[in-house]
Amino acid sequence: MKIRCPRCGTENVVDQKAAAYYxxxxxxSYFNDLSGTILDLGxxxxxxxxYLxxxxxxxxxxxxxxxxxCNDQLTxxxxxxxFQFLHSDIAQLSKVFAEQTLDFLVSRDVFMFIEDTDRYFDDVTNLVTSGIRQMGWFISQNERMKNQLTPEQIVEEYRKRGWNVYLEPLEWYKSGYFIRADRQ
Incomplete structure (x- = not known):
């Protein structure tokens, strides 16, 4: 596998194990600033x-x-x-957790599979007290995706609900983005 250095442009050949580690x-590295009670969504x-x-x-x-x-993979x-595994659908978040009981919500490659995004934004706003760390990808018109919200639209939905939001495009993560949302 070849990896190009984003700073100098040098192309390096690495084996699969080294690439996975990288x-x-x-x-x-995007999930280091967490504390308290965490929900790993999806x-x-x-x-x-x-890692956490x-x-x-x-x-x-x-x-x-x-x-x-997933429970079998997490024994x-x-x-x-x-750690506690919860077998539940994202649509049931407000039934699984009481309001303001989670400090942070983390997710990776999950948001594009959420069908009722309004419900999701409302639920996490009611449940999470400190912050959201969301990493994912967006490919327009991808048939696997359950919603077509762009990263910019996701940011706007969080802002509408009172979150301070930072969006970072991830050039090294195919069609990737990272959203950091914190309470105001």
Whole structure:
């Protein structure tokens, strides 16, 4: 695999293991400023949750996913008191959590699969007290996507609900973006 340095343009050949380490490290670096109670929305096999387990400022991580098979992939984590898997749909967030009980919500490659985006924005605004860290991709007219909100439109929806929002395009993450939303 070839990776081009964004600063100097030098092209480097790296093996798959080195490339995975590089990209995982870049992704994880966006989720370092968290503390308290965390919701890993659409946790899948626990990519973000596994990384966050070592953060001493985090008290508990809830990994929520609609795919019950994820629980099988997370058995090594569910025995730890810091992590709990919740089999639920995103549309049920307000039934799973009481208002203002989550400090942070994190997600990666999840938002494009949310069908009722208005409900999502309202729910997370009622549930999350400190911030949202959302990484994803947007490809216009992709048939897998359940909504067509662009990253800019997502930012606007958070702002309408009182969040301070920062959007960063991720050139190294195919069609990627990162949204940091914090309470005002």
């Amino acid at each position: 990209y995982n490290h870049r992704i994880h 946790c899948g096999g626990g990519f973000l949750s596994r 387990m070592d953060n001493k400022r985090i008290k508990v991580i809830y990994g929520l996913d609609q795919d019950e098979a 090594d984590m569910t025995v730890l008191s810091k």
